[in-house]
Amino acid sequence: MAVLPTEKHTSPATPHTRGGFGGWLLDPKRRGALLVTPAIAILFVMNIFPLMWSFGLSFFNYKASSQRVPRFQGLENYQDVLTDDKVWERFQTTAIIVGSSVILQLIVGFLLALLFAKAFPMRRIVLMLVLTPMMLSFVSVGVFFKLFYEPTFGVVSYVLNKISSEPFVMLGSPEGAIAGIVIADAWMWSPFVMLLVLAGLVSVPKYLYEAAEIDRASKWRTFRTITFPYIKSLLLLAVLFRTIETFKLFDIVYIITEGGPGSSTETIAVYLYRTAFQFFKTSQSSALAYIVLFIVIVLTNLYLYAVNRRAAEVD
Amino acid sequence: MARKHREIGKAGWGYTAVASVIGFIYFFPVFWIILTAFKTRTDALAVPPKLIFTPTFDNFVSVFYRASITTGTSQATDMGLYFFNSIFIAFTSVGLALIVGTLAAYAFSRYPLRGNDTYLFIILTTRMMPPIVVIIPIFLMFRLSGLAGSYWGIIFLYTAFNIPFSVWLVKSFFDELNPEIEDAARMDGATERRVFFGFCIPQILAGLSATFVFGLILTWNEFLFALLLTGVETRTVPVAMARTLGGEVGVDYGLLAAIVTLFLIPIFFVTFLLQNQLLRGVTFGTVKK
Amino acid sequence: MKTPNLKRTLMGATILAAGLNAAPSFSADITITMAAPDWPPTRFMKEHFDQTYTSPDGHTTTLDMDFIPWPSFYERVAASLTSGEQKYQMIVTDSQWLGAFVEGGYYLNLTDRINEDPELTAIMQDLHPALVSAYSTYPHRTRAQLEEAGVVPAPGVNYYGFPQFPDTYVTFYREDIFCHEGEMAAFQEKYGTNLPCTYEDWQDTDWEKWGQIGEFFLREAGDELAGETLSEPFYGIAYQAGKGYDFSTMQINAFIWQNGGDIWDESKAPEAQAEGVVNSDAAVEAFDQYLSFLQYMPPVAKTGQMDIFVEQDLYMQGKVGAIIDWVGLGEPVLDPNASTVHDKSAFGPAPGTRKDDGSIDRTGNIGGQPFVLTTWNSDEVVNEALNVVKWWLHPDTQIEAVKNGGQSGLMSVMASPEYNDLRPWNRAHVEMIDWQKDVWHIPEFFEMLTQQQEEFDKAITGQIGAKEALDAVAEFQQELLEDIGMIE
């Protein structure tokens, strides 16, 4: 804030008196722009510029492992990517994993939030137990869940082997492998959803619940008419954030299954990694990344549309 | 129905017991990791899995020391430095993002520009890009600017990653405040600086704390960029952690668990301290009365 | 490792950026930064360098090793090279990466240097030809092609790398079980042949017996094993069958080669085909044989996750009687802190396919890593780096390396009388190294490998059959290689 003028009276409407460049710069008319500048500058240098760079690359046939001079080839990369069955298969896998993981996170996060919505002794401490998973690194979550699932050494396998006579080989089938990844990811990030939902629950005025109790509303009706409206926007926010992040899900998949069995758990993020770093199809991977970005932007806009429409209804 | 029921929203120790059991089940994988930190490799992989064993602190020693190949003497692993790096880099960059983001959020909220929403959306967009695609340009940029391997390089990068989140969240807090009070303060002769620091900031402190914790959680474990952009002396714990994942043996579960356990402590502590703000902060702006 | 210093680091960035490209021509201070995976063989190199190296040219030379965690090693190196960071003067590399990074212009062609420098020539002559073929040549030349030339270095061949850690896979087995009299007798009775107990027994072990061992030692909890009652299931055999990296290809290639099949042969490009070779009847039969043993292995094999580390762990925790794994992973087996079988283990050559004449073909896929020089170094740095190469490949250094958990590719070292006794697997390693061939080295190798691992994984997890998998691999490779002009 040191850049702000120090004069005693600087209501936004008052013209500034200092002259020169400093005066021009500190003119209240420019204050908004001035305040935004540092953020935009950092973003531009660190994010937007590299993004544009790779956007440019996506129209060439550049391979980082080749000395050949890159040739401009227009939309060919986009065409290649979009007509590649492999890519569509990976998108499908990603959709399944994102969908089931986000839904599971919502359910678990929601139930946890209900659990912690009540005030009870030691809540602060018990809540920390549940918040911890999202503070772990992806790598450690991946490694230890893989160990839990391991048929010989794993805790989960050990318990299940005691119950059933068949050896537990969860990651051996495509369905099992997807489940394994979804469980690990949902375990890690349900607390995030819980936090958002809990914040919503805490914000519901208590008297509404009392009124509903007096009005003899059923639990379900109370939830539907009081609780849910209060947490709806936060739930949507949770869905938005988690969808964006799960779309990028890489480490957990790569560690737990490496995309296997076959390619049944290979998400678009893993495939992107392979294309860019293992196959060195730098340009093609940029094109694919922009398609991913496009999809996420569409999803985000759908979300924002839903939220705004609701806001319009209320007004 | 003659059973005594509880008042709405309050519960007693019985509830605590139930919640603790559920909480602990949820926590169990973490508990297992912490337990593993005290196990030898053989105990860590024992079948049946061991809950009771003779704890060893070797893993914790190995976090910081390892034996030389040739002489067998113990050498420092520099893990202490990596812990310092992680804390320094994460706190600085999240703090920086919060400051820069708060300024921008204030502007977006109070001095809307033409196309405000578009700018905001572009800012959010940078968060959606799969990171893999910007790695090569960023890597090259870092090399050209001499930022590779330096603290400031990785700090600025993380700052950039945290800005979208900070701007969006903090803006929603500012939007909740009543600008009339600020105008009233201006009428009373308060400077812009006083309006900002004296009126706005104190009111959204809880929100700022929540943003800080969220940013910290999202930054704390970042791996890919840290791997590629830090040097030997600016390396962070998640990168150093990877040395336990394979080499001469597969995953060194005990060592990994020890590092994870130690690495959990700072962020756990911060989250615990700011827990109340975390809950209050999130509600700001997102729930309309 | 140097004492970390915050201030120096903050200042160091600029100095580093400014200083690397133009190495001063008459300075006596040379720093060689080397990208190395973080594991004992490279740590030894660094420590031993600091203890023993003096520059023959009178420079003050620092070997600055950037120890990168193994699992992230490839990413870190690839990002550094392709971004043009030019940070490293030397790099430890997997042999398969040669093509990609030579074509990218990052790895330095040393052919002329080797030709001009008699010391280097001598080293190349002493290195085992299988290693030279796999670790040094690009475009790839097979051992046979090199030997045909009759001279080392062979004319018309480009040389790049030197062995940092030459690796082969051998059999790790439980002496206490395989040499248990009761078990031996029972095995003899059941199969009419002996349970391999001594090194010589393993020299005579083929895949058929490997399968019998697997079947024989498949025990439930409650069964007896070597006179003791098991509380958990026990398995006889394991080898790599993992989806990751090359963790099934390395073993499957052995089966295919031994059975008379082949992979796409880059040394015969552009005539060599993929279609019809990769999915030949011999290859399918070999792959089927590989798959047929999985049923005897620990259940993780069914998930396609039995990589080289998982089988090692299963062995070290006493869940499996014999595994085929890299010599580089042998050291922990002897470590009482990591291994429950540290005092019960012995090592033999890996099984192979019995030929009509009764001999056993053990053709295998070489492992390990060479190290290379990079292209942006000044002559002075290159010269000094080659001094380091000579120091490293000096027999005295190599013997020390072997003593400290490393391996040597020098035939003179392997032939020295003390060598076999330095580590318990050395005899098997020497025997195996003669059989080694390598997978492809072309820049597209990763794309081929990934697709192949995927198809193999489907077969391993029982989703498709051997033929289907190899057909898919062949079709993919044919198309890809035709696209890039490697097949005409």
Place this chain on the structure above:
Amino acid sequence: MTIELKKLTKRFGTLTAVDAIDLNVGDGEVLCLLGPSGCGKTTTLRMVAGLEFATEGDVLLAGKRVNDLAPRDRNVAMSFQFYALYPSLTVAENLAYPLYAEKLSAAEISKRVAQVSKTLQLDGILKRTPGQLAEGEKQRVAVGRSIIRDPKCFLFDEPLSRLDVQLREEMRGEIKEVLQDLSRPTVIVTHDQLEALTMADRIAVMRDGRIEQVDTPHNVFQRPSNLFVAGFIGTPQMNLVPATLKGSDGAGIAEFAFDGGQALKIQVDPAVSQLSPGAKVTLGIRPRNLEICQDPVEDSLSTKIDMVEPMGAETLAHMNDGYRDLRVVTDWRVPLAEGDHVHLRFPPGVTHIFTEDEQVLRSAT
């Protein structure tokens, strides 16, 4: 149907919010719980509703002990201070809300909603959500929601506190009218005595968790049973003047001495004879009962006008003789000037005497 509270007590930790109160509300009766904030009136109401639990004592609804019943099982209707309208529902849905539990047909529900909305003039706003309503409308919806079904009793928590003065007056009338038709026991919690005086059949004045007096509005006002009630009820506040009894004649003529040497001989309740001369008492007289006269008389005090506040039809004058303040309300036409010396007459029979234990001294009627 009745509400009975027996030795009802609520403690929060060491704090006793409600202290063993007994109270009956008859069928069709409107009882106001009146008291300053923190006196325990809301807690009492919430215990009747079942939102708080009695630490001791019983709550009986229609003769049945309901202590252990959840609010939903008590069949009470309650209107909350902040109305507690469900923000996501329309007015019509809010009104219908309590009916869902009764499993009525959709037709029946809409019939009742129509009825209530007609009674409370909500027809025009049925489709709006609470966020779009004015305060008065919200209040009416809250009332409507509580009267839409047939509960055992009605409970109102500060029903009018958020309305402006005019609206408050209007609503007072409306609510009173509605309540008369319903003829159920009703408890209204308020801190506004005007509200209590106008709406209640009886008022229970509370202080510190205890009931100080339960009586009709008239009696609470005219015959306060102790110093607290006397001081709490009535605007402007009753004058409470410490005095010493000099003597009395048994027929209620008593003489009092005041600090500063003035004395007064007035007619009070004959029970004053129970006191012996020299007893410390407090005299209570409403500002409207004091008469201003120009010349001193036997039952007058001389004082000086300190400040004059015109209140429209009346004038409030603050008097001070150097020892005590006295408030007087007179017709606006009486000319008063600040600084004037005047005499205040205590007319016979309107002065209350409170003994040292703050209880009123009054002979049984």
